[in-house]
Every structure is written in structure tokens, then in C-alpha cells.
Amino acid sequence: MVVAEAAPGFALHVDPALAEAAVFRALSRLDLVASEALAAHRRRTELVYAMADPAERGLAFGRLALAEFAELCLAEPLRVAVAERPAVAARARVVLLGEARGRLDEGVTCEPGGEHLGIRIEATWFDDPGGLLAWARHALGHAEDTLDPAFAFERDWDEAGGGRVPVATRARLHRLWDVTVDARLVAAGRLVAGPALRRHRAAIAGDLPGIGGAAIDVVVAYLWERPRPAFPELLAWAERPIGIVRVAAPGEPGLPRPDRCPLCGFPSDDVIPPEAEVAELVAVDYPDWRPERGLCGRCTDRYRFAGLLGGGR
Numbered sequence: 001m002v003v004a005e006a007a008p009g010f011a012l013h014v015d016p017a018l019a020e021a022a023v024f025r026a027l028s029r030l031d032l033v034a035s036e037a038l039a040a041h042r043r044r045t046e047l048v049y050a051m052a053d054p055a056e057r058g059l060a061f062g063r064l065a066l067a068e069f070a071e072l073c074l075a076e077p078l079r080v081a082v083a084e085r086p087a088v089a090a091r092a093r094v095v096l097l098g099e100a101r102g103r104l105d106e107g108v109t110c111e112p113g114g115e116h117l118g119i120r121i122e123a124t125w126f127d128d129p130g131g132l133l134a135w136a137r138h139a140l141g142h143a144e145d146t147l148d149p150a151f152a153f154e155r156d157w158d159e160a161g162g163g164r165v166p167v168a169t170r171a172r173l174h175r176l177w178d179v180t181v182d183a184r185l186v187a188a189g190r191l192v193a194g195p196a197l198r199r200h201r202a203a204i205a206g207d208l209p210g211i212g213g214a215a216i217d218v219v220v221a222y223l224w225e226r227p228r229p230a231f232p233e234l235l236a237w238a239e240r241p242i243g244i245v246r247v248a249a250p251g252e253p254g255l256p257r258p259d260r261c262p263l264c265g266f267p268s269d270d271v272i273p274p275e276a277e278v279a280e281l282v283a284v285d286y287p288d289w290r291p292e293r294g295l296c297g298r299c300t301d302r303y304r305f306a307g308l309l310g311g312g313r
Contacts, residue, residue, distance in 0.1 A: 010082075010092045010117075012075060016062035018099035019069040021123035026072050029127070044068075077129050078119065081136035084190070085144045092117045099123060108139040112155070114147045137190055141181035145228070152230045165239075166304060168275030173238035175203045179223040197224065207241050209273050210294070215249040222248035239304075240297050242270040261296035262289060268296035278303045 044064055051057040069075065075097070082089050091114030100106040100120040109118040119139075125132040146153040158165045179200045185191035197220065204223075205216045222244070223229070229237075237244040259271045263286065271294040274282070279291040281303045295303075 013096045015098040020065035022126040023068045077133035108143040110143045180228045183224045218249035262293045263299045270297045274300045
């Protein structure tokens with residue numbers, strides 16, 4: 001890991017592999033004839049290639065990548081985004097910048113005290129400073145929430161119940177949380193509301209199959225306009241999506257009517273299609289059952305727990 005001074009108050013530690021990839025992409029976009037930066041890069045690399053010791057040569061390339069990463073100001077959008085988050089900026093002493101293994105691996109993490117901030121990101125973001133700034137603003141919104149005692153963030157939440165929380169539940173939680181983060185960015189004048197709202201509405205609708213459009217609108221407005229829910233609330237709604245409908249849109253047209261669960265036969269008002277992982281387990285035991293017939297919350301929890309234990313019953 002190579003180190004460089006960043007904004008006042010914290011040091012920026014950059015993975016040399018990420019720095020090299022970002023610099024290469026940046027230099028490739030420059031005018032191949034007129035660019036002094038590119039000419040300087042060629043002179044420097046020639047000196048490094050002339051080094052006989054492979055280990056020393058590798059270290060020299062790492063130092064060169066960091067120097068040019070700084071000269072090209074590639075981290076500037078990240079510095080701006082951190083400065084816009086006072087709760088993060090006031091605590092951060094070290095920012096670790098590393099390369100993600102794809103978009104699903106990207107994110108920002110804070111230790112409990114907030115002194116160490118980890119950022120994982122793909123090198124392609126450095127092609128677009130505006131896009132990088134937008135990404136960092138959103139990701140740091142999540143990080144700032146985790147430092148707020150009122151949010152009651154549970155750091156080991158994805159290990160709850162003795163096993164990993166299902167992927168579908170984790171994804172739903174982040175989609176709910178994303179709405180609240182973007183709503184605050186809009187309020188701060190750092191995001192345009194229209195596209196963000198349309199994107200979030202489509203995502204929430206996908207998590208609530210069978211729920212009417214009017215109820216979906218009320219759910220999105222509840223997350224967007226009201227004070228941020230605490231983390232335990234978001235997690236509960238992610239585990240049982242019908243819960244947020246009951247809270248945000250009671251009595252709205254399109255709300256499911258009490259029905260009998262096709263598995264246990266008991267009347268319930270939360271008989272909705274389960275996530276794919278649960279549906280696969282149910283289908284093993286009930287070959288004639290179809291996901292669109294739904295399950296009640298109790299049966300969904302039973303199969304979810306069975307999945308965590310590695311069995312279908």
C-alpha cells in the first residue's frame with residue numbers, strides 16, 4: 001500500500017494497482033501528441049524499466065502510479081465528497097482506497113470510531129469525475145448514517161440468526177436505505193430528484209409484487225419525505241416487505257386482502273410471493289406450489305431459517 005497526503009486531517013492510502021489502472025485510463029484519454037503529462041509519464045517509465053532488480057522495479061512502478069495519481073488530481077471528487085460530510089470528515093484520519101472486484105463489491109465502510117474509512121471502487125469511475133462525485137456522495141451517506149447513534153446501526157446485522165442474512169434481504173435493505181440517503185442529497189441540492197425518485201420507485205415496486213401502484217407511491221413518499229427510519233426498522237421491512245406497506249399505506253387501494261396461506265392454511269394478510277431463495281426451498285417440498293401463489297410471513301420465515309441452516313425443512 002502506498003501513502004500520500006490528502007485533504008487536511010487525513011492521509012490517503014491508495015492501492016498501487018488501483019492507482020496504476022486509474023492513471024493508465026486517464027493518460028489514454030489525453031492527446032497523444034500534445035500532452036505534457038503523457039510525455040512526462042513516458043520519461044519516468046523508461047527510467048523505471050531500466051532498473052535491474054525486479055522487486056525494486058515493482059516498487060518503483062507503485063510509487064510512480066501514486067505520484068501521477070496525485071498529479072492528475074484523480075482523487076479530488078472523493079476529497080470533495082468527504083468534506084461535504086462533516087460527521088465523517090471530522091473523524092477520518094486515514095482513508096484506504098482500494099480496487100473493487102466489480103460493482104457489487106463497491107462501497108464505503110467506517111470503523112466504529114470513524115477514524116479509518118475504507119473505499120472500494122472500480123478504476124472505471126475515475127474516467128468520469130462527475131459520476132465519481134455522485135457515487136461517493138451517495139456511498140458516504142450510508143457511511144455517515146452508520147456513525148450516527150440515532151440510526152442504531154447493527155454492525156453484525158448480516159450474521160444475525162446464526163447465519164448469513166439471505167442475499168435478497170440484504171438487497172432489499174439497501175434499496176430501502178438508498179431512498180433515504182438520496183432524499184437527503186436532494187434536500188442538500190446535490191442530486192436531482194426526478195430521476196432518483198423514478199429509479200427508487202421501480203426498485204421498491206419490484207420488491208412488493210402484487211401491491212397496487214397507489215400503495216407503492218405512498219411507500220416511496222414515506223421513505224423520501226419523512227425523517228430517516230432507524231436501521232432496525234429498515235432491516236425488519238427488508239425481512240418482511242409487507243411491513244412497510246402496513247406502516248406507510250394502511251387502507252390504500254391495492255393492499256393485499258387477508259387470505260389463506262397455501263402452505264399452512266391459516267388466514268393471513270401478508271400472503272405475497274417470497275424471494276427466489278425461499279421459493280426454491282418451498283418447491284422442493286411442494287412441487288405443485290407456484291411462487292405467484294405466495295406464502296404467509298410465518299411460512300416465509302420458516303423456510304428462510306431452513307435455508308440458513310442448509311436444509312429445506
